[in-house]
Amino acid sequence: MIPHQVRLVEVGPRDGLQNEKQPVAAADKIDLVHRLQAAGVREIEVTSFVSPKWVPQMADNTEVMAGLQRRPGVRYSVLTPNMKGLEAALASRPDEIVVFGAASEAFSQRNINCSIAESIERFQPVVQAAHAHGIKVRGAVSCALGCPYQGEVSADEVERVARLMREIGVDHLGVADTIGVGTPKRVQRAMERALRHYPLSEVSGHFHDTYGQALANIYACLELGVATFDASVAGLGGCPYAKGATGNVATEDVVFLLQGLDIDSGVDLDRLVDAGAFISGVLGRKPVSRVGNAVLAKRPSLQESAA
Numbered sequence: 001m002i003p004h005q006v007r008l009v010e011v012g013p014r015d016g017l018q019n020e021k022q023p024v025a026a027a028d029k030i031d032l033v034h035r036l037q038a039a040g041v042r043e044i045e046v047t048s049f050v051s052p053k054w055v056p057q058m059a060d061n062t063e064v065m066a067g068l069q070r071r072p073g074v075r076y077s078v079l080t081p082n083m084k085g086l087e088a089a090l091a092s093r094p095d096e097i098v099v100f101g102a103a104s105e106a107f108s109q110r111n112i113n114c115s116i117a118e119s120i121e122r123f124q125p126v127v128q129a130a131h132a133h134g135i136k137v138r139g140a141v142s143c144a145l146g147c148p149y150q151g152e153v154s155a156d157e158v159e160r161v162a163r164l165m166r167e168i169g170v171d172h173l174g175v176a177d178t179i180g181v182g183t184p185k186r187v188q189r190a191m192e193r194a195l196r197h198y199p200l201s202e203v204s205g206h207f208h209d210t211y212g213q214a215l216a217n218i219y220a221c222l223e224l225g226v227a228t229f230d231a232s233v234a235g236l237g238g239c240p241y242a243k244g245a246t247g248n249v250a251t252e253d254v255v256f257l258l259q260g261l262d263i264d265s266g267v268d269l270d271r272l273v274d275a276g277a278f279i280s281g282v283l284g285r286k287p288v289s290r291v292g293n294a295v296l297a298k299r300p301s302l303q304e305s306a307a
């Protein structure tokens with residue numbers, strides 16, 4: 001049942017950087033995307049077309065998309081919460097867009113300023129317009145394992161949003177543990193409910209590593225046959241509307257796990273570690289990836305290579 005191949009969706013440029021307080025130049029974001037694609041990443045969530053008042057770090061969305069040297073075979077996605085976002089995004093020619101809802105009413109209000117039912121109403125024309133332009137639509141269900149405002153979130157609540165997303169034609173469903181509180185059995189229960197409405201090939205897991213459970217949760221999903229996961233290079237990130245939430249699971253850590261399981265992700269770990277070191281250097285800190293740091297520590301220092 002464990003898949004032989006896994007698709008990794010690199011969310012570092014968007015999910016990872018959206019929460020950075022310090023300015024990150026568009027040129028550095030573009031450079032990061034280029035390094036990720038050179039490492040073999042085939043799905044990259046580049047930016048979001050949301051209100052710059054809400055998420056100032058993504059205000060350079062158009063500039064970043066325009067600066068990409070696209071590689072054939074790589075899919076570039078962007079977040080679009082409403083028609084205004086989609087209309088702004090279309091000129092940038094994304095391969096995929098992401099509408100993002102939540103399994104928790106409280107989080108929906110804080111993140112996108114509307115109820116779950118209203119969010120679905122907003123997404124419906126976005127999905128229709130994206131399809132009319134031949135663009136695939138992913139739907140993210142935030143707080144599928146717990147909410148920073150509401151607390152517990154049940155599998156019923158996850159299934160409700162999965163069903164609503166399916167009804168409006170969302171092609172793919174991402175089950176997101178925004179605050180990283182999920183543990184393997186609960187993650188499997190939430191996934192199984194999503195799988196009542198989506199085929200295995202169209203569900204993915206998005207696990208923040210706040211409580212150190214992300215890799216275990218990915219393994220639990222692999223046991224169900226799930227073969228698509230979001231991950232963030234160097235463990236970048238957090239959510240602006242989930243205080244204390246840390247980054248998504250580090251892509252380097254996921255690739256190392258997959259290699260050990262003989263699961264092909266198509267990603268070159270060394271080049272990925274370079275990409276993580278690059279963006280961590282831009283941000284002035286060490287990568288938040290155990291594997292990234294372990295690989296870097298084994299490399300000869302400049303003095304050693306010169307000797």
Ligand SMILES: CC(C)(COP(=O)([O-])OP(=O)([O-])OC[C@H]1O[C@@H](n2cnc3c(N)ncnc32)[C@H](O)[C@@H]1OP(=O)([O-])[O-])[C@@H](O)C(=O)NCCC(=O)NCCSC(=O)C[C@@](C)(O)CC(=O)[O-]
Binds near residue numbers: 079086
């Ligand atoms: C959704 C809105 C826009 C609703 O915000 P709103 O205030 O309800 O929207 P509105 O339609 O009333 O418009 C208010 C103002 O926003 C502007 N506006 C309206 N829409 C847009 C747009 N698309 N792009 C640019 N500007 C926009 C609009 O033009 C207007 O501007 P003003 O007249 O005041 O100058 C707002 O709540 C928002 O931008 N929220 C940001 C949400 C966000 O980006 N969160 C982080 C990403 S989600 C995430 O990280 C979770 C995920 C996916 O990774 C999975 C997980 O881990 O959970």
